[in-house]
Amino acid sequence: MSLPGLVLSLADNKQLLGLRYAEWATRAPSLEADIAAAAMGLDDLGHSRVLYGCLEPLGEDPRGPERETDPASHRALPYFDQPWTSWPQFVAANAVLDTAFSVMIEACVDGGVEVLRSRLRKMLSEERYHFLHGRSWLKAGIDHEPLDEAWRQAVEWFGPPDGDVAGLRRQGSLSMGPGELAARLEERLERAAPPLEVDWSAWDPARRRGRPGSIDGRTFEMLRGLEEKRFYPAGA
């Protein structure tokens, strides 16, 4: 995959992460957590807009017309396919996946591509608070099931040891390869990843995920701007 393909994957994942965070803005365990969910959702939606805006300067926009009709053309991880039904799912995404995306952004900011070095830097200062939020809730303890799933998907998202991200690292576009990204993630979270065996033969290199599926229909309609039409006056 090209660097624009990776940036599009990052953008699509940030967009879905932001939407899923926002869905918890009135359902989190405390008022403070509600507000944090809303604020983090806004941050990540904003980050996705910045990332989409990097595609043209990178010289290639991999988005095609199929994105209007095929939800599986979006490149978000399986973790975001459906709305989260429990707070531990939120915490695992916040702690592990959001931090995994930040670690990749670090690799872009410290890499050799100027548009990413300059435009993504500010995201890291905002992401610091997402990290503090996720790590603190993680320390409070959550079920291991969503946590293990988030770890698996983070490792899959970084890609195979000899794959595209490793190639971008060798070219100097990124400052870290898959192994270094995973190690940085473990270091940040102050815990080791659970034992994982990834079947890379089933891995989709465009969507950076190990299993098929797509975002739910309502979210897909929202992304296309159709959901809001339900609120239009009749005949509009």
Add this chain to the structure above:
Amino acid sequence: MSERAFTRVHGSVREYEVFARKQRIEPLRLIGSVVAPDDDLAAAYARATYDEERWIEMAIVPRAAITTLWAPGQDDQP
């Protein structure tokens, strides 16, 4: 100053006062408070709750760390 007891999601939480300023020439001033089990979450909550304005500095302090010398309604004011 006594620390209020909160029984919420976390077993033990503290109240933190949030201070901020918009310009270097201003002193930090109290803009609100948050309740959290630790400093990290308090920082995340303070930033999420009070970041609507363009502060150049924001800080949090556990309310329990503040020693009140006197306050309205108390008799021991000098």
